[in-house]
Amino acid sequence: MDEQYLPGKVATNAQEYWEKHRTFRAVTDPKREKFYCLSMFPYPSGKLHMGHVRNYTIGDVIARYQRMQGKNVLQPMGWDAFGLPAENAAMANNVPPAQWTYANIDEMKKQLKALGFAIDWDRELATCKPEYYKWNQWLFLRMLERGIAYKQTGVVNWDPVDQTVLANEQVIDGRGWRTGSLIEKREIPMYYLAITRYADQLLDDLEKLPEWPERVRAMQANWIGKSYGVRFAFPYQLNGKEEKLWVFTTRADTIMGVTFCAVAAEHPLATHAAKNNPALAAFVDECKRGSVMEADIATIEKKGMPAGIHVMHPLTGEPVPVWVGNYVLMGYGEGAVMAVPAHDERDFHFAKMYQLPIKQVIAVSGESFSTDAWQEWYAEKERGRCINSGKYDDLDYAGAVEAIAVDLKRKNLGEKQVMWRLRDWGISRQRYWGCPIPIIHCDRCGDVPVPDRDLPVVLPEDCVPDGSGNPLNKRADFVATRCPECGQPARRETDTMDTFVDSSWYYARYCCPDNGKAMVDEQVKYWMPVDQYIGGIEHAILHLLYSRFWWKVMRDVGLVQGDEPFARLLTQGMVLNDIFFRKPANGRVVYFNPADVEIKCDEKGNRTGAILKRDGQPVEFAGIGTMSKSKNNGVDPQSLIEQYGADTARLFIMFASPPEMTLEWSDEAVAGANRFLRRLWRMVAEHVRGGLPARKEWPDLPPDLLELRRLTHLTLQKVTDDMGRRRTFNTAIAAVMELTNALGKLKDNSEPAKRVRHEALEISVQVLSPIVPHISHVLWFALGNKQAVVDSGWPRLDTVVLKQDSLEMVVQVNGKLRGRVSVPVQAGEERVKEIALANEAVSRHVGGKAVKKVIVVPGKLVNIVVA
């Protein structure tokens, strides 16, 4: 073997071996226990970024670990290939999105291969290929048949200059990113998927996912947002006809405190009222400007204007004024709310601003109500009792809701209802680079689904978008078709599907990526569910919820079995780096890449400042943040691999922090990871040079060697647990480092010492091999093995060597550490107490005071409580 560790040579050696032996090809084999390890597939944006490297390294370590445990492992890879960035790149470079996307895939595939991931590339797929998205269309048609897919209007961002629908991302401070014009909300017809029909299942089945992080389940449950309340109506007269203004509330107990109602600007009542009221029309227009994002709407200043209309209180019959409010969402609930200023904080402030009456209807004993300022208890429902509420006085929350619901029902004006925060999934996008929605518009027959035999509806790949509208509308060869029902000329739908549709079922397609006859086949029964899914925490809600929904639909269509697609989930943290910038006196902020910045420290290592290497002038530190183009703080994985090799990159990423936490970049720590690999290499090289030991029965070992063997197996035990159960790879690596540190101190070169060292090195190489597979591959052969480490299985734990006669226990006096004692393993509690009290340091601190209590935690600690 080489004296020096040459990462490039080592990587080539290992990767060629895997390629030649087709090591990572996954074969469907029901006789073997399978393990499906899946990382979220990347959007082919151009180059791999550090987030990808982290994601796929975590997945690869788990896949390789499971493989060594003897499982039949599937780890596939593909491309989430439709999306907005391709259209933006197309506009910038005048290149069709397809061409840009395929070039990016080639580049990123090369990078993934350089990192040595144990991927079965035979199963590669890309969502922009008709063989794939045909089945998006096919299942969409099944959903139409079942009424799960339906058509309805929805609100979008409209750029009046470009005459284009914009994504939220393309709206900056209420203006279109290219034109700078003020954005308007606009209602257009769209296709929706009725995910709310599955709301109950999506919520209840979270209990079937014990191996998901608690926080993801909590976020999903809150997102689905089941609430119990009352849906009821305020009647009113319109053009001589009886109409009803419907609202939903979880606080029906406060209904007697309603002093006004508020409706969204898009609500029909607002539209009607604005007709003969120019001031209101102007206000409605104002509300319709701005973004559709909920975060914006929730933080804007609450504004309103009276609609000049009154509705009737359903219980008292009193007139209630209707206001138009910019904070009421048309897309949520009824687009109208009842307002109870006394018991809802938002209504309270709104009422104060517009001098609307505030009527207290809930009292809590011991608290006094005042309209001067809001107090927390006003909104409390647990301790409250109704007052000023006529027949409902003195009822508690549950009693009042019940009684009021009964009365509303009797008047046919409402009833108790379950309400979901979750909204149906609008999938129509007025964009080119996506999966066409398989619908044909016929003047005679209406919206006609494309028959199965005509699938897929193929997207032309040679369009170049120009920023105004959807280029598909200008493609007569795409749009012009015939109605499948009447045969007359008709138009194709030009909207495409949300890219979340593509990523909602790709995991199932990996089981049979080449099947041209069906969406999935019986192989999904073997491979699904995914045993381990790994991806960014930023996908905790949308992607995972849509996937769970889509899978349930596939189940109900009879394609798959089981209720959930992902058994275990690991959400990795983001990759962060320092952010440096300069802000010229009257210019835009300029960001500098940390690689170009030198940090100044004082003699204690505290940061004192930073300068740009190029000009030696100071730059400002803006803290740490996720690696991004806009902050110019990314690290290119490619240059990292070129400098240190794939194993160093992988080792650093797995060592720097546990997978669920954020990872802060550090060039110095990367160099440290490389140093460890070089040391490991040298250790093996020296050991091999000294001659490999003969393999015999274990001889009786002297105490120091026995101790080292014990450490070897303690390390194996810990690493196995850390990698398999805890998934804390950083502590697994630390444990191996401790072992190699101890090994470095062993200067003995006797035959027994060689045997102990050999075993320790073999186990180190084997357990590190999922993390640093290339160097492990070469070192394993160097240690005299005939079979590749990837096929060597997991090392066996020697439980005999772990047995000890005595152990160390910690002794505390009043909870403070005062001494350590050695105790025989079989010693009982009384004996342990005796030994602890006999300790010199302990008795000094007890100091003759009366011992009140002694607590013994077996095998760990003794706490002596004195007066």
Add this chain to the structure above:
RNA sequence: GCCCGAGUGGCGGAAUAGGUAGACGCAACGGACUUAAAAUCCGUUGGAGGACAACCUCCGUGCCGGUUCGAGUCCGGCCUUGGGCACCA
């Protein structure tokens, strides 16, 4: 604004079920080797105080309060910070 996390030395982090705070690594400092540099190896390294010394004492896990023999860990209230909020993926 709402939902969900996180906060421990100069830095990344460890402490797995309420039981030794700071494993492992980085940086820094001191030393060895070398003509020199790189590489490598050895040692020190939370703060304050005390002892010639082996060592000893006190303080310390964002802030305030609580439960407990014992709290980084549990509970209540804050502060700061990260992710998500439905058309970025």
